[in-house]
Structures are given as C-alpha cells and as structure tokens.
Amino acid sequence: xxxxxxxxxxxxxxxxxxxxxxxxxxxxxxxxxxxxxxxxxxxxxxxxxxxxxxxxxxxxxxxxxxxxxxxxxxxxxxxxxxxxxxxxxxxxxxxxxxxxxxxxxxxxxxxxxxxxxxxxxxxxxxxxxxxxxxxxxxxxxxxxxxxxxxxxxxxxxxxxxxxxxxxxxxxxxxxxxxxxxxxxxxxxxxxxxxxxxxxxxxxxxxxxxxxxxxxxxxxxxxxxxxxxxxxxxxxxxxxxxxxxxxxxxxxxxxxxxxx
Amino acid sequence: xxxxxxxxxxxxxxxxxxxxxxxxxxxxxxxxxxxxxxxxxxxxxxxxxxxxxxxxxxxxxxxxxxxxxxxxxxxxxxxxxxxxxxxxxxxxxxxxxxxxxxxxxxxxxxxxxxxxxxxxxxxxxxxxxxxxxxxxxxxxxxxxxxxxxxxxxxxxxxxxxxxxxxxxxxxxxxxxxxxxxxxxxxxxxxxxxxxxxxxxxxxxxxxxxxxxxxxxxxxxxxxxxxxxxxxxxxxxxxxxxxxxxxxxxxxxxxxxxxxxxxxxxxxxxxxxxxxxxxxxxxxxxxxxxxx
Numbered sequence: 001x002x003x004x005x006x007x008x009x010x011x012x013x014x015x016x017x018x019x020x021x022x023x024x025x026x027x028x029x030x031x032x033x034x035x036x037x038x039x040x041x042x043x044x045x046x047x048x049x050x051x052x053x054x055x056x057x058x059x060x061x062x063x064x065x066x067x068x069x070x071x072x073x074x075x076x077x078x079x080x081x082x083x084x085x086x087x088x089x090x091x092x093x094x095x096x097x098x099x100x101x102x103x104x105x106x107x108x109x110x111x112x113x114x115x116x117x118x119x120x121x122x123x124x125x126x127x128x129x130x131x132x133x134x135x136x137x138x139x140x141x142x143x144x145x146x147x148x149x150x151x152x153x154x155x156x157x158x159x160x161x162x163x164x165x166x167x168x169x170x171x172x173x174x175x176x177x178x179x180x181x182x183x184x185x186x187x188x189x190x191x192x193x194x195x196x197x198x199x200x201x202x203x204x205x206x207x208x209x210x211x212x213x214x215x216x217x218x219x220x221x222x223x224x225x226x227x228x229x230x231x232x233x234x235x236x237x238x239x240x241x242x243x244x245x246x247x248x249x250x251x252x253x254x255x256x257x258x259x
Numbered sequence: 260x261x262x263x264x265x266x267x268x269x270x271x272x273x274x275x276x277x278x279x280x281x282x283x284x285x286x287x288x289x290x291x292x293x294x295x296x297x298x299x300x301x302x303x304x305x306x307x308x309x310x311x312x313x314x315x316x317x318x319x320x321x322x323x324x325x326x327x328x329x330x331x332x333x334x335x336x337x338x339x340x341x342x343x344x345x346x347x348x349x350x351x352x353x354x355x356x357x358x359x360x361x362x363x364x365x366x367x368x369x370x371x372x373x374x375x376x377x378x379x380x381x382x383x384x385x386x387x388x389x390x391x392x393x394x395x396x397x398x399x400x401x402x403x404x405x406x407x408x409x410x411x412x413x414x415x416x417x418x419x420x421x422x423x424x425x426x427x428x429x430x431x432x433x434x435x436x437x438x439x440x441x442x443x444x445x446x447x448x449x450x451x452x453x454x455x456x457x458x459x460x461x462x463x464x465x466x467x468x469x470x471x472x473x474x475x476x477x478x479x480x481x482x483x484x485x486x487x488x489x490x491x492x493x494x495x496x497x498x499x500x501x502x503x504x505x506x507x508x509x510x511x512x513x514x515x516x517x518x519x520x521x522x523x524x525x526x527x528x529x530x531x532x533x534x535x536x537x538x539x540x541x542x543x544x545x546x547x548x549x550x
Contacts, residue, residue, distance in 0.1 A: 051550075052549070052550030053435055053436065053548070053550050054435035054436040055435065064549075065549065066549060078435075078436045078437065078438075079284065079359075079436060079438060079439070080363070080437075080438075080439065083359070083360040083363055086360060087360070087378075109356065109385075110347075114385075114389055115350055116348065116349070116350035117347065117348055118348070119344075119348070120343065120344040120347035120348050121339065122331045122332070122333050122338065122339070123311075123329055123330050123331035123332060123333075123356055124330060124331075124356055124357070124358055124384070124385075124386060125330055125331045125358075125359055126330070126358060126359045126360060127358070127384070128358040128361070128380050128381050128382075128384040128386050129358045129359070129360040129361070129378075129380040131384075132379045132380055132381075132382060132383065132384075133379065133380070155385045155389070156383075156384045156385040157384060157385070157386075158384075159382070159383040159384050162383070165383040165384075166382075166383050167382055167383065167395070167405045168405065172379065172382060172383060174379075175383075
C-alpha cells in the first residue's frame with residue numbers, strides 16, 4: 001500500500017490519544033490536529049476538540065479552507081475556559097517544541113542566552129501550565145540534534161522528568177508526558193526513571209539512526225517494533241479531514257512512508 | 260454620564276513610566292487605532308502587559324517599552340512578531356515572561372485586590388529562574404503543597420477594543436471569544452474602551468446580548484469610537500485578520516519601520532488610515548480567520 005511519511009506520522013500520533021475517552025484535546029499544528037481528528041473518527045469517539053478558536057465541535061473540522069462547511073458546535077471553549085480545564089486536568093495537548101531534552105522539557109521561547117537571545121521565538125505560552133497540569137505529547141518533524149538537544153533546553157517552558165527542578169525533589173503530581181512522534185520513530189517516557197525510550201521505528205529506520213540524530217542517550221524498548229502503517233480506512237478518513245492535501249506539505253517533497 | 264472621548268484623548272491619558280494593559284489576544288481584537296495614537300506621543304518607559312501581537316511589536320519598534328510582561332508575542336497566522344524579536348534579541352527590553360494562565364491569575368489577583376493567587380503553574384520551569392521575584396507559598400492545610408504565589412498585575416491603565424459601546428461605558432463583545440479584556444479592565448486603575456460602533460443603551464436591551472457584555476460600565480473611564488480600530492488584527496464577526504498587511508508590517512522589522520510609521524502612523528488619522536489600507540469595505544471583506 002502506498003502511504004506517505006506524513007500519513008504514517010499522523011496515524012502514529014493518533015495512537016497517542018487511544019484510551020483518552022472524554023478528554024479535551026488541544027493539538028497545535030497540522031499533524032497533531034489531523035492526528036486528534038483521526039483518533040476521534042476511528043477509535044476514540046468521545047474525545048472533545050474545538051474548531052481552533054472558541055467552540056467545542058461534535059465532529060472534527062477539516063483543515064484548510066472550509067468552503068461551505070460549518071463547524072458543528074457542541075459547546076463553548078473560550079481561552080478562559082481552556083485555563084479552567086487545564087487546571088482540572090481533563091486535557092491532553094500535543095505540541096511541537098523547538099527544543100526538547102532528555103527529561104522531556106520543552107522550549108519555544110528563545111534560542112541562546114536568555115538576556116540577549118540569538119533567536120527570540122514565541123514565549124513560554126501555556127507550556128508551564130500544560131505540563132504541570134495535564135497529559136502532553138509531542139510531534140517533532142525534524143528529528144535531529146538541534147531539536148533533541150544535549151543537556152537541557154535553553155529555556156524550560158514545558159517541564160519534564162527532571163528531579164533537580166522539582167520542588168523538594170518530588171515529582172509534580174499531575175506531570176504526565178506520554179509520547180513523542182518524530183519523522184524517524186515513536187518514543188515514550190517509560191524508560192528507567194521516565195527516560196525517553198524508542199518503542200517503534202518507522203519503516204527503513206534503524207535504532208542507531210535515531211540515536212545518532214538525538215543529543216542524548218535513548219533507551220530501546222525490549223519489544224521494539226516497526227511503526228504500524230496506516231490502515232486503508234484511515235487513509236480514507238484523512239482524505240475527508242484534509243481535502244486540500246495540506247499533509248503533502250509537512251515534509252519536503254512529501255516522501256513515502258516506506259523508504 | 261457621557262464618557263465619550265477621542266482615541267487621541269485616550270492616548271493622552273498615558274504617562275511615561277505607567278503600567279499599561281492591552282486587551283485582545285495575538286492578532287485578534289487589539290485596540291490598534293489607540294496604539295497608533297500612542298505611537299505619536301512622546302510617552303516612554305512603559306511596562307506593557309499584553310497577550311502580545313502587533314501592539315507589542317509597534318510599541319517595541321518605537322522604543323516605548325521599558326518592560327514587557329507577557330506569555331507570548333505572536334500574530335497567530337503570522338507566528339513570529341518581527342519587531343518584538345528585534346527588540347528582544349538586542350536585549351533592549353526587560354521581560355517578565357510567564358505562562359498564559361499565570362498571566363490571567365495576576366490580573367484576577369489585581370481585580371480582587373489581593374497581593375497574589377496561588378498556582379502550580381511555573382514550578383519546575385525557567386519561569387521561576389528567569390523571574391527571581393516570583394515567590395512560592397506553602398499550603399497552610401494538611402497537604403502542605405508548595406505553590407507559586409502569582410503576584411497581582413496591577414495596571415495603571417487598560418485599553419480594550421470592543422464591538423459596541425454606549426456613552427456610559429456599557430459594552431458588547433460579539434466575537435467568539437471575549438479573551439481577558441474583562442480582567443484587564445478589572446485589574447486597572449483606569450480603563451478605556453475603543454469600539455467599532457457607539458450605540459444607544461437600548462441596543463443592549465436583550466437577554467442574549469447581555470451574555471456578551473462581560474465589562475460593567477463602572478470599570479470604564481472613557482469610550483472612543485474607532486471604526487475598524489482593530490485593523491490589522493481581527494474583530495469578529497465584522498472582519499478578519501489582514502494577513503497580507505501583517506506580512507508587510509513584519510517585513511518592515513528588517514530596517515524599514517520608519518517607512519511603515521510614515522505611511523500608516525505619523526500624521527495619519529483613523530479615516531486616512533482606513534483609506535490607506537483599502538477602505539472600510541475592503542476591511543469588512545477580510546475573511547474571518549480559520550485556525
């Protein structure tokens with residue numbers, strides 16, 4: 001079967017939401033959004049999500065220009081309500097950090113020295129609150145040592161499994177990092193002391209290739225498998241969710257899923 | 260009571276050294292007509308408190324910001340704000356960079372006349388190390404948990420842009436999200452509204468419309484008419500984000516801010532600004548953003 005690397009990543013990222021039930025998903029970026037939508041339409045029908053602005057919708061909105069499509073509103077989710085739901089924890093966010101480290105700490109603020117950064121990006125946004133309050137997963141489109149950095153990220157916005165930073169050395173009660181999906185592999189945080197562990201390799205990718213592109217040491221799952229290819233029904237769902245084919249623009253030249 | 264002013268009158272209320280809160284979110288419902296008036300003044304050394312978009316970028320480009328209290332600066336569909344980046348990378352502005360939710364708690368603490376509100380948010384992150392003034396507090400109850408004591412963000416002045424207001428300061432936000440405008444007004448010693456339309460009070464005589472009125476009139480010192488006053492940010496449901504204008508504005512961060520300032524700000528009143536960006540009909544035709 002023909003499928004693209006983007007489609008493989010979307011379906012692998014959708015698995016991140018399996019078992020979430022009536023959880024609100026906040027998915028930032030094209031792959032996270034298509035992944036959450038895919039999960040809702042294929043195996044987690046109770047997931048809650050928005051049209052991207054202020055309303056909960058009963059079916060995922062397609063990405064890109066909507067033509068005559070009207071979002072099917074089932075409730076209100078203003079930013080103020082988002083902060084309320086974050087503190088209660090019934091939420092799973094999937095984001096794309098600029099830097100991510102061995103502890104799962106994430107950065108979208110700056111690159112370089114904090115006082116006079118080489119590159120100023122967005123700011124911490126909601127990362128500190130997301131990560132100390134509810135479940136978080138990540139999609140990383142370019143698995144390399146610039147993203148998966150050695151040591152710590154330049155500005156810790158998203159918190160991680162780093163006891164040196166925890167108050168009193170005690171793990172914050174609701175810290176819950178789930179999975180990282182990259183263009184090379186799928187990882188979780190179920191290694192020794194929540195170390196990052198490779199659980200599946202995309203077709204044609206070796207563990208060594210993943211390790212060589214990571215700035216810290218990765219664990220290897222005992223039952224390391226190949227990332228499952230999308231099912232035919234999932235590819236059909238993607239056609240509906242992404243009628244303009246925006247997923248072809250995620251990776252340069254839209255490479256196939258099987259190298 | 261008639262609180263009607265002009266946008267220049269509101270800008271004239273801003274004094275150097277003030278802490279100024281600006282409503283809206285990113286590239287959405289920012290009081291940009293007021294911001295452009297403020298850019299024309301000689302006010303400086305502001306502490307700006309904002310869910311930042313081009314409001315922050317323009318104030319940074321004109322050197323008006325001493326300190327920025329923020330969670331992000333972004334123009335949504337144009338994610339990185341070029342003028343903010345130039346100022347930040349040059350180390351020109353002091354920053355208090357905090358989580359978006361902490362920011363909201365700071366406004367709510369100020370609104371409740373409290374010195375702080377407790378939260379877990381910020382713990383274990385560099386928000387604590389880069390803001391050494393942030394202190395923690397231990398729960399006095401049996402759980403004994405340690406929290407961040409998010410300090411009140413007391414504002415000298417706040418300015419928000421709304422869809423409709425009457426002369427008394429009653430107002431309506433008819434876009435999908437009121438954001439935190441209410442809390443900016445509650446956190447401020449003085450708050451002002453700019454609006455798309457000034458209406459008679461009877462226009463609000465409808466229970467469903469009342470649900471879109473989070474700001475009471477006794478929070479408001481003045482109201483100014485500013486039709487299309489959020490442009491180039493959006494003001495749903497009337498008009499969307501002017502992405503191409505924002506792209507041009509962003510490109511001006513590479514050395515041509517003076518040209519942008521001359522074309523759209525300096526000696527340009529709101530009517531000539533509206534004409535310069537294509538006129539009211541063109542603004543109304545801007546599609547609402549799809550996120």
